[in-house]
Amino acid sequence: MAEYETFIGLEIHIQLLTETKIFCGCKSKFGDEPNSNVCPVCLGYPGVLPALNEEAVRLSYIVCRAMNCRLSENAMFERKNYFYPDLTKNYQITQFSNPFGRGGAFEYESGDEIKKINFHEIHLEEDAGKMIHQGGKSLCDYNRAGTCLLEIVTEPEFKTGQEAEDFLQAFRRTVRHLGVCDGNMEEGSLRCDANISINTPGMGLGRKVEVKNLNSSRFVKKALGYERKRQEKVISSGGIIVQETRLWDEDRSVTRSMRSKEQAHDYRYFPEPDLPPFRPDKNFFAMIENSLVELPLTRRQRLVECLKLTPDQADYICEEKALADFFEKTVGLGADPQLSVKWLMGNAAKELNRTGFQKADLGSEGCPLSAERLTELLMMLADNKIHGKIAAKTLTAVFDENKNPAAIIKENGWENAADDGDLKVIVQKILDENPKAVEQIKGGDEKPRGFIVGKVMAATKGTANPQSVQSLIMKLTS
Amino acid sequence: MEQDDLIITAAQAQLELSAEEEGRLAAAVTEMLDYFSKMSEVDVDNLAPTTHALVTDNALRTDTPNQNNNQKELVDRAPDNENNFIVIPNVL
Numbered sequence: 001m002a003e004y005e006t007f008i009g010l011e012i013h014i015q016l017l018t019e020t021k022i023f024c025g026c027k028s029k030f031g032d033e034p035n036s037n038v039c040p041v042c043l044g045y046p047g048v049l050p051a052l053n054e055e056a057v058r059l060s061y062i063v064c065r066a067m068n069c070r071l072s073e074n075a076m077f078e079r080k081n082y083f084y085p086d087l088t089k090n091y092q093i094t095q096f097s098n099p100f101g102r103g104g105a106f107e108y109e110s111g112d113e114i115k116k117i118n119f120h121e122i123h124l125e126e127d128a129g130k131m132i133h134q135g136g137k138s139l140c141d142y143n144r145a146g147t148c149l150l151e152i153v154t155e156p157e158f159k160t161g162q163e164a165e166d167f168l169q170a171f172r173r174t175v176r177h178l179g180v181c182d183g184n185m186e187e188g189s190l191r192c193d194a195n196i197s198i199n200t201p202g203m204g205l206g207r208k209v210e211v212k213n214l215n216s217s218r219f220v221k222k223a224l225g226y227e228r229k230r231q232e233k234v235i236s237s238g239g240i241i242v243q244e245t246r247l248w249d250e251d252r253s254v255t256r257s258m259r260s261k262e263q264a265h266d267y268r269y270f271p272e273p274d275l276p277p278f279r280p281d282k283n284f285f286a287m288i289e290n291s292l293v294e295l296p297l298t299r300r301q302r303l304v305e306c307l308k309l310t311p312d313q314a315d316y317i318c319e320e321k322a323l324a325d326f327f328e329k330t331v332g333l334g335a336d337p338q339l340s341v342k343w344l345m346g347n348a349a350k351e352l353n354r355t356g357f358q359k360a361d362l363g364s365e366g367c368p369l370s371a372e373r374l375t376e377l378l379m380m381l382a383d384n385k386i387h388g389k390i391a392a393k394t395l396t397a398v399f400d401e402n403k404n405p406a407a408i409i410k411e412n413g414w415e416n417a418a419d420d421g422d423l424k425v426i427v428q429k430i431l432d433e434n435p436k437a438v439e440q441i442k443g444g445d446e447k448p449r450g451f452i453v454g455k456v457m458a459a460t461k462g463t464a465n466p467q468s469v470q471s472l473i474m475k476l477t478s
Numbered sequence: 479m480e481q482d483d484l485i486i487t488a489a490q491a492q493l494e495l496s497a498e499e500e501g502r503l504a505a506a507v508t509e510m511l512d513y514f515s516k517m518s519e520v521d522v523d524n525l526a527p528t529t530h531a532l533v534t535d536n537a538l539r540t541d542t543p544n545q546n547n548n549q550k551e552l553v554d555r556a557p558d559n560e561n562n563f564i565v566i567p568n569v570l
Binding site: 271 | 486490491492527529530533536537538539540541542543544546548549552553560561562563564565566567568569570
């Protein structure tokens, strides 16, 4: 059924990581007691004045810059009028005529290709409160009302739900890297709506349907795939697409019409008289330039090219900025990149998991594993001072005892057993004690070798390098 | 004002009007609109809109929480509340 062209656009809302709300000093925090972070401003009491949060402006411009938008030199706020109790003022303060960012484009990976999406605009607005509907009443909690929400609107250029999902994941990674949003879709700090239309190729956009409730990046592909097929069926059978808003129903895997009275909305936007325009100067723009960081896609490519990571390894490392920073720090301190990435993906990940830390905690003060400590451990391993099993044991101890690896190894006498000379004596002694096994080995039977290795490891309290033991056994029995 | 426009405007303002009120308001609103239509006579062709009377500097606030302890009082002022929620008739 590829006889129609598909047009998909996304509207992404991200909650900015500010301490306070956009127009008042109330805390911006998820999960607090209902209405505990409210004041006359965000509850819309009469006679109050909004005052714009400078950090919200800074974070917004960082996103606009990272998305290569044209940055506004004269940004305005407008009132969007609507009556719904999720905001108490009967209007939402948002940006309409002069948003912070317009245009712009972003490259992301989809399959094996680098694709590009253009943006329509990026604007800052206040988030609405939350409601719980119970029987005859609705319960209103305004903790979220007035928190800083940045809306990113793409052009309708995605051709498939897969592209939209790949973009959303890359975008999420990017805003986390920029440190502007935690990207938590379950808690709603990153939310996504989509619009989709289909048409005969060459005829331009079709009549669009909005799809809401895409609370996970997985839903994006599923919902858009479903919605495209639904529209194809309607059009193929001679029907007409109704311009409407539909909700994704994850349980039934369908989109459902919201059946709201489809009156053309008239939000009667007008300039917010209580907020002057924001006119950034040269210093502000210079500060934004300085706040930029290398974006995940570029960093990933650099790690593959310069440090010879495999694409999978680079993906893993670049998923979290803290992890990527940590990894690069170990390399800077002298760790072998391959050894470092393998340990970060393996034992270090396991230890983080066991002790309840996140990858994002790496390098933070509370986390026992610092880049210095991992490098120390990996260099001892690379220099053959310890072997793999001991390194793993030491890493566990680093987390449990919060000490440097070298100190732990020294305290426990875990350095590789002696030099080769000492080890040779021990192996010879074990062989002498087990003449039967020696004979079997000499006769070509491999099985007793494991037994001998075990004896040597016991005699050296696990500090012998198993490979050295193996080669000594081979040498001494030939 | 046309009857249709009045009905749409009332719906957007969440107002329920009886037929009698619709008739009365249509006439009244028309009169008001006529009064303000005088403003359309002014020639504003080459003028930028004035949205704010006095704009000198950017007005920004630092991102620091302020302590206010009157949340309970603010919630109490709503007509109804329950477990810190403000309660209203179901709007779903």
